[in-house]
Amino acid sequence: MAHTHKVHDKISLGKQVMAGTIATATVNTGGKLMSKITKHPLLVFGLGVVAGFVVYKYRKEIISSATNTLDAGKDFILHQKENLEDIVAETKESQ
16 A cells, blocks of 8 residues: 555656646746747737737626635635634633
C-alpha cells in the first residue's frame, strides 16, 4: 500500500513540474508577444478596443461574479471572526 502512495506522489510531482513548465513557457511567450505589440501603437489601441468590447458585452456576468466573490469573502471573514471569538472565550474559560 505504501508503494501505491509513493507512485501517486511521483505522478503528482510530475503534474506539478509539467504545470510549472507550461506556466514558464506561457510567461516567456507572453513577454515576447507584449514587447512586439507595444512597438505598434495601432495594435495596442485595437487590443484596447477589443478588451473594452468584451468587458462591455460581459459586464453583467463580471459584476455578478465580483459580487459573489465579495459576498464569499465577507462570509469567510465573519466565520473566521466567530472562530476567533470562540478561541478567545475558550482561553478565558480555561484560565
